[in-house]
Amino acid sequence: AQSVAQPEDQVNVAEGNPLTVKCTYSVSGNPYLFWYVQYPNRGLQFLLKYITGDNLVKGSYGFEAEFNKSQTSFHLKKPSALVSDSALYFCAVRDIGGSYIPTFGRGTSLIVHP
């Protein structure tokens, strides 16, 4: 079985400050992990993914995520937040060797204040 948790419904950060959006997962084996972003009234857009190898993954728009196997986490980060980063962020997990249907978290609303 696979599951993912995003413990924060909302994250508030000031523009220019670093941001972190948290994600933890549970899988039977090893995970494939994904981050997506959804801007208002839009579909989800792929940001980045972890498959294997380097634990720090870089993606679109200056975002990166760190895979931590011991803590079963895959937190999304950005060194300096922009107001335009305000959106809904979804983490997703898929168990390697399992179904290729991913499980999504409930989403975290990121609000960047000017």
Place this chain on the structure above:
Amino acid sequence: DVKVTQSSRYLVKRTGEKVFLECVQDMDHENMFWYRQDPGLGLRLIYFSYDVKMKEKGDIPEGYSVSREKKERFSLILESASTNQTSMYLCASSSRAGSTAVEQYFGPGTRLTVT
């Protein structure tokens, strides 16, 4: 550029009507998905198709059916719309090539209101 399109951005239907939501992808993807998105519940999978004429139930298939007659098109059907089906509906596609590490591509969504 990769593209998933959905037939309507906004739709208003009456209770009991039969509703068709259409999704088309131009990437020759094998897999197609229908999700509904509700505040606080995230994305919930309704149905999934891994090939033409093939379908699998997701987490919440009750009240819905699907059709996939062509590879590029995946339709979601609400046989008799009810107010609790008011939601945002998202279509997605992905390739089945190689591993399961591929990401999904999403359409813009259809916001359905059933009155």
